[in-house]
Amino acid sequence: MTDAATRPRADLRRAPERYRSTPAEGIETRHAFSFAGHYDPKNTHFGALLACNEETLAPGAGFDEHRHRDTEILTWVVEGALAHRDGDGHAGVVRPGMVQHVSAGSGVSHTERNVGGAEVPVRFVQMWLQPDSFDTPPAYGLRRVEPAADGLTLLASGLERDAGTDALRLRRSDAALYLVTAGPWQPLPALPQAPYRYVHLTAGSLGYRTVPGPKGSGRSMAAGDSVRVTGNAFADPTAGEDGVELLFWEMHSELKYG
Structure with a gap:
């Protein structure tokens, strides 16, 4: 663990600060980290997270066949609705309330398109995580999520403690992804502790304090905002008037090299 990971910090990034790209007609992408033509050496990753993209595909639009390697891709x-098809014969349609996992391993080619016949755009969040096992056979998973009663739903995990659960299995042994929900003005459920925690709001709003106690400044978040948390920052998170839905990463180490 680096010293930076032990210092309490809640680094709030607003939705309009994301890098915007339009790689093809009908596609708009908002990037949280350096990506393609957008490069900032101070913003290449957080923990083991390499990308967190907000994607919008118009009816009939999509990403043509392209290749990934040694990346855990969560959607x-x-x-x-998003239609996925890959060169290993996997095909699926991802709808709200479902999570998809592509473990690229030694290499996989796939397409991602707004589902055929759609009359509305598909909007989705796609996150790329570095694995800690490389050059493995590609794998694919898709599951419908039953939200937990306490508002903390495990979506995917590589942690040994989560083996045997319904969570999709990541090839990163110290990371897990959750769906977190809370009703209007309700506190969030207790979030797992980790050196690196990443929060991305998908719906609603949220308030929190930068650190526990009276010295913590108040902050608010809206859909599309994210916060990068180290130490014991991000205190007393509470949903706003319309409740909140967010994606939450628990990560116990950052990128691994060599």
């Missing part, structure tokens, strides 16, 4: 659809 959460906010609105509409």
